[in-house]
Amino acid sequence: MTTTATARRETVEALRSIRERWAELLLAIETPPEAGWPPPQLSQLMRAGDELLVEDRAPLVLREHPAPLNLGALDTALAVEAGIFDRCDFLAGYQQAEGDDPRRWHTMSEHGPGSRAHGLHWACVWLEGRVLDEDTAPEEQLDGTYAPAPFLPLSEFLLAELHTVTRAWARRILRTLGVRDTPVPDHPCPWCAGELTLHTAPGDAPSITCATGPACTAPVDLDRRGRRVWEWGDLIDLIGALGAGELLGRVGPSTS
Ligand SMILES: [Zn+2]
Numbered sequence: 143m144t145t146t147a148t149a150r151r152e153t154v155e156a157l158r159s160i161r162e163r164w165a166e167l168l169l170a171i172e173t174p175p176e177a178g179w180p181p182p183q184l185s186q187l188m189r190a191g192d193e194l195l196v197e198d199r200a201p202l203v204l205r206e207h208p209a210p211l212n213l214g215a216l217d218t219a220l221a222v223e224a225g226i227f228d229r230c231d232f233l234a235g236y237q238q239a240e241g242d243d244p245r246r247w248h249t250m251s252e253h254g255p256g257s258r259a260h261g262l263h264w265a266c267v268w269l270e271g272r273v274l275d276e277d278t279a280p281e282e283q284l285d286g287t288y289a290p291a292p293f294l295p296l297s298e299f300l301l302a303e304l305h306t307v308t309r310a311w312a313r314r315i316l317r318t319l320g321v322r323d324t325p326v327p328d329h330p331c332p333w334c335a336g337e338l339t340l341h342t343a344p345g346d347a348p349s350i351t352c353a354t355g356p357a358c359t360a361p362v363d364l365d366r367r368g369r370r371v372w373e374w375g376d377l378i379d380l381i382g383a384l385g386a387g388e389l390l391g392r393v394g395p396s397t398s
Contacts, residue, residue, distance in 0.1 A: 146298060149305040153273045156308035160222060161266040163315045167222075170215035170319060218318040222311045226265045227258050229304065233272050237294045245277060245292050272296050273304060326350065331370075332383040333360040347374035 144152075210216040227250070234247035247268055248256035257265070271277065275295045280288040296304075319342075326338040336354030351369040352358045358370045360380075365371040372380040 144302075144305065146301065149301050150273055153301065153305045153308050154270055156305075156312040157266045157270045157273070159312040160226070160308065160315060161263045163312075163319060164219075164262055166319050167215055167219050167315055170212050171210045171219060172212075173215075174211040215318050218314050222315060223262050225307060225311055226262055226269065229307070230257065230265050230268055233269070233296075233300070236300070237272055237296065239290050239292050239294075241292070243292050245271075269304070269308075273301065329384050331358060331360065332380075333370075334358040348377070349373050350377065350380060 230247050231249040234249050238246055245268075246257075247265075250256045250258055257268070272293060273296060275293075277292045278295045280291050283289055324340045324342075326340055329338055330336060331338055331352040331354065334352065334354045334357065336352040336358055338350050338352055340348060340350050342348040349365075350372045351365060351367075352360060352371075353369065355368050355370075356364055360370040360372075362370050362372050362376050
């Protein structure tokens with residue numbers, strides 16, 4: 143049986159996983175799934191100067207999606223976003239004191255989206271605060287009196303429900319984004335012409351390996367299996383090298 147402490151920790155982990163993967167999921171909506179290469183994680187890096195500030199992204203329900211390229215990713219994003227926002231609205235009704243405290247969640251109404259306008263990232267952070275029972279003690283004011291706590295502690299029943307749904311959403315996002323050991327087509331290793339493979343696993347940043355092994359002269363470390371590996375921080379260099387290789391191929395003597 144799951145203890146309260148475990149449920150709390152796993153719910154927080156799920157909420158963090160959701161918001162950490164949110165940028166990838168939004169990118170996936172704009173990437174055709176059948177393309178395979180580049181995967182959404184890398185297309186972000188490949189779009190030079192196109193910074194993604196996910197915290198500033200308006201909620202999907204408030205945005206236009208004239209031509210989503212990956213309907214599976216859009217379905218996942220809409221379902222998770224609606225689920226998170228609905229839980230925030232629900233908990234705000236149960237757990238939140240009256241007043242104009244800036245920590246309050248404002249529920250959606252006929253007058254507007256309320257706190258949903260701040261986007262999913264902020265909603266996940268707010269929910270995490272409720273899961274961790276933050277701001278649930280009376281607070282001393284400047285005049286020495288105490289004001290009621292802004293929030294009530296989360297009941298075990300509500301924690302158990304959040305524990306179930308947030309982990310399901312986090313898993314669904316990973317499944318939607320899940321790509322494993324995908325060969326990189328038409329892009330041999332720039333150092334040894336070996337075959338490159340993209341590795342993505344739930345919970346890990348993507349990496350690329352060269353099949354040649356230690357004989358490959360690429361300036362990166364070897365992985366456990368003795369392959370040159372470009373970890374997340376090195377991928378931008380590899381993509382640069384791949385771009386330069388293509389350029390050389392085009393301007394060099396034709397081999398065909
Ligand atoms: Zn190589």
